Amino acid sequence: MKSLTHGLIGLALAVVLVLGFGCGKKVETPAEKTSIDIKGSDTMVNLMSALAESYMKSHPGKNIAVTGGGSGTGVAALLNGTTDICASSRSLQDKERDLAKQKQITPQELVIGMDGLAVMVNPQNPIDTLTMDQIKQIFVGQATDWSQVGGKSGPIVVHSRESNSGTYVYFKEHVLQKADFTPQARLMTSTASLVQELATNVAGIGYGGEAYGKGGNVKMLYVKKDANSPAYPPREDLVRSQQYPIARPLFLYVNGQQSGLISDFLNFCTSPEGQKIVREVGYVPMKG
């Protein structure tokens, strides 16, 4: 009896130890690599899958697996050595760069396209144009009524993405200038549900990839950099030239200098063929 109890305690300890310290590192030989993992941004999942499919078609025997989860998930995976390529719709944060240094990982950055973030409202909302400052005031909660930004009077209902989204971090950093969203903001789990909600809520405002706005029943606003500059819609040429003020690059990150399959795939992404796919999926390629 006693020995059984001891055995069980031993087993429990063993499981705890494995859970606690068994962060297995992948052992790989780059030269023989026939498959790569891409993990990261949900915004980029469709894009990366399309690129991977096209690459695998022209390179039989090679295998590329793409998973989403959010830019943060991808970066965490890169730092933990559980993915080969991290797709991210934001650049690495200082905290993550420090962590990478600790783990002796040197992230290399590659831009494969641009994404225009549209500010969206219900089609019945009379507002067509907002300045960057007005957008900031709305999303941090300083402007709470549409009449404060030139609309019909009525409360503004702010919609944002969840904090696990790269879009959320980008918007906070570049539009809110690192200020916090109003605590009243509804946090939506996906851009699709955000667009869905805006389509039925006259009081709502939200943001998301311009490709989502095109498909949904919402109005994408013209945005002015400041009160005196011209207003631009989220259109391809204006996103690439960054005249439209809320545009962001789409990044791929790898650990250190790569050779073989990984570098070949990275070259494919920036090739004319790869850039054609970037456009087909709804993003803006690096060259017109």
Place this chain on the structure above:
Amino acid sequence: MALAPQYLKARIIRYIFQMSALTSVLIVALIFLFLGRESLPFVLRHGLSELFGGMWNPVSFENEQFGIIPLITGSVLVTLLATAIAVPFGVIGAVYIAEVARPAEREIWKPVIELLAGIPSVVLGFFGLVVVAPIVKATFGLSSGLNALTGALMLALMAIPTIITISEDAIRNVPTSFKEASMSLGASRLQTIWKVTVPAALSGIVAAVMLGVGRVVGETMVVMMVTGNAALITFSPFESVRTMTATVAAEMGEVPFGSDHYHALFVVGVALLLMTFGLNMIAQKVLKKYRIG
């Protein structure tokens, strides 16, 4: 010293049985250990006072805040509302099916209710987002339908089948002699139901309600889709709330491994576990108190 073969065999079989019985105990213990190990670093680094703050703002360039009070009030508010909606519907429905409905009717009701229990929560969530939220918004003249009430309505829909199915069993198991005695004393059918049958089945009904509430507390997908997820401390059903489950589900995927935010999410997990644990304890107490005989 060799044992007789039959003793050895009995002993081995005994161990196998013991192992199976111990497995779930072991797993519970391991989960407690794991949660403790992952949440402790946060408490050690920041102390408990940080957790009792009124703001949950884990991703911030200015000031990261990990107050879990809004998440707790969010979960409590949604759970209370959902229970308040589900219990009358569930119990009255169970009484109807067990005592009033004709057998042919019962044959239709039961499978339909079980079908309701089988709807995946993500489907209910989408239904809530597209259909129920606009109705709630229009009915109460609100600026947004993504609020605690919409969440509670959807959760009630998930709890009602559990409550009906188990309460109905409890009510049908009340001995016929109870009812016959009541009837022969001159009580009407309705009096018999509410004064005799339901009280006699109360322990089963309480168990049913507790199971339903348990499902509501732990439910994630539906509340994440329809409550708006704004971490406000509020007791108004028309405000947006952020529950503990939705917080863990929405943020765990992104969080940098080993960061404050990561450990804070495990603290939320511990709080959730303590809450369901407390709920179970109360349920056990209530069950003992009302058990007949």
